[in-house]
Amino acid sequence: MTSAATRPGVKRGTVPVFATATAITVSNIYFAQPLLDEIAHSFHTSASTAGVVATAGQIGYALGIVTVVPLADGARLRRLSTLLLVITTVGLLAGAVAPSVALLGLAALVLSASTVLPQVIMPTVVSMASEGNAGRVLAAVGTGLTLGALLSRTAAGLVVEATGTWRAGFVVAAVATGALLLVLPRYMPDDPPVSARGKESYARLLGSLPRLFTQHASLRVSAALGATVFAAFSAFWSSLAFHLTAPPIGLGPAVIGLFGLFSVPGALAARYSGRMVDRWGPLRVNVMALTSAALAFVLFAVAGRSLVLLAVGCNLLGFGTTSSQIANQARVFAAQPTIRARLNTVYIFSVFAGGAAGSAVAAAAFSAVRWTGVVVTGLGFLLLAAVVLTWHTKRTIHGPAGRTPAAASGRAAASDRAAARVGGR
Known part of the structure; x- marks a missing residue:
């Protein structure tokens, strides 16, 4: 760079x-x-x-x-x-x-x-x-x-x-x-x-975390999107080894470990999402990321024994998850520099909680209905993300309660505009 x-x-x-x-x-x-x-x-x-x-x-x-x-x-x-x-x-x-x-x-x-x-x-x-x-x-x-x-x-x-x-x-x-x-x-x-x-005490830094969540609409929407998309990501990766070792695939641990390598192209491609955030703002990149992740789970649903389709899906999911993270953090970091670390604390904790929930739900789903349960779990979390994104988009364009954007586009709209300015939009 x-x-x-x-x-x-x-x-x-x-x-x-x-x-x-x-x-x-x-x-x-x-x-x-x-x-x-x-x-x-x-x-x-x-x-x-x-x-x-x-x-x-x-x-x-x-x-x-x-x-x-x-x-x-x-x-x-x-x-x-x-x-x-x-x-x-x-x-x-x-x-x-x-x-x-x-x-x-x-x-x-x-x-x-x-x-x-x-x-x-x-x-x-x-x-x-x-x-x-x-x-x-x-x-x-x-x-x-x-x-x-x-x-x-x-x-x-x-x-x-x-x-x-x-x-x-x-x-x-x-x-x-x-x-x-x-x-x-x-x-x-x-x-x-x-x-x-202007330095705050450690106790005041920690005590301000819940208040940041209620005060910043950009943090709330990014945390919701980050948690749900990472939940789908974790649901897949926490269950993949069980799927690949079970009949009819029956792979060994060495081959399963290679799926991390297979996913590298998708992770590298996500780097270009940063330029898209700079040019278009976080909202459009969130839409692209969610679409990529959803396509990944569609491939997982139809892959059957095909390791090629699974590998392609791994890359789509990795690209979507990383791109979503970039867009979400760009939106969050549009706030003043003095609180960015704390905003990131709340955001990452939400993502972490979403990942834990995704792994737990996927484990239960795999035990009940095998791989189909994992795919349904991932798509379910992505559907929740789509609902959040749709609400945020509507709020950004129309403002709350149907008011005009000029009068009341709300904090959600302001946060995306600020993030776009940080990115040079």
């Missing part, structure tokens, strides 16, 4: 560094998932007991979103990023030498709570974008986020296969995360987003 995407004075190469750091740190949440069977054998315990490690990681990430990300509205970001990287690296090394599942789960809880750095980077990179390029820089970092989540499972499997131990996965992750200490802090702003005079 050229330096024209960022404001004068921003260090050259900042956006690629941020994207790389996002990919590496977010992978720490997911790489342990394909290692659970190896962990269970290592500690001579059941798969369900080893699953505590993955559960602890998810809980830790949720706690980190709520308790750590709001700090980015007032803390010195260079210092904060350094501290988070140190804690994550130490947590990974502790996991590598953990003598029991319980202590491994505790290490996963701590390292996941501190690996929320991508959600600190997102509002930071928007503040560094030049006029007309907010969507572009968000897309670059968002692509790193998606690639890290997709490829971490594949990379972890390869490391374990090469070394013969799951502990090597934690060591490699610790080395990669620790290496960021030599690079990332140099590119983070040294000054806090607000002056010391």
Whole structure:
């Protein structure tokens, strides 16, 4: 990405560094998932007991979103990023030498709570974008986020296969995360987003979160869209392995892990959605993203044994989910810079909750009616997203209660116009 995407004075190469750091740190949440069977054998315990490690990681990430990300509205970001990287690296090394599942789960809880750095980077990179390029820089970092989540499972499997131990996965992750200490802090702003005079206490930062949700229509619509689309995404990915291992497909774990690689083209294509946000505004990109995700589930419904159709659907779903995220965050970040981290806290927590709901509903649906239940679950969440988007579009065009746009297009319309201005529309 050229330096024209960022404001004068921003260090050259900042956006690629941020994207790389996002990919590496977010992978720490997911790489342990394909290692659970190896962990269970290592500690001579059941798969369900080893699953505590993955559960602890998810809980830790949720706690980190709520308790750590709001700090980015007032803390010195260079210092904060350094501290988070140190804690994550130490947590990974502790996991590598953990003598029991319980202590491994505790290490996963701590390292996941501190690996929320991508959600600190997102509002930071928007503040560094030049006029007309907010969507572009968000897309670059968002692509790193998606690639890290997709490829971490594949990379972890390869490391374990090469070394013969799951502990090597934690060591490699610790080395990669620790290496960021030599690079990332140099590119983070040294000054806090607000002056010391206007700085709020930590308690006030946390206490303001519910109020932000009620005050900002842009946050409410983006949170609803983000939660429902990610719920559909999670419903698919949490159930795919069960579908592929069951007859008549009957694939092994190694081949299943390759579906993360198969999804890379869709994730890379989503990068161009940032330019579309800059040109058209978030609303149209949301429509495009929802259409792509819906087409993916249509393909999943008719795929049968076809791995090709499943792979195409994976790319459509990845493209739609990432594009939706870019549009939603561009709308949210159109607000004043001093509250962007907290707005992102509420947004990402909503997305996270939607993903958890999607996985839970899909698990029950798969147990009841197999793959058809998963497809219906995904389409159901996307239908909810379509209802939200339709309501938001109507409100944007006509205003509430049928009033004219000039008189009462409402906060929802204002938020899209503001996001478009941030993107240079």
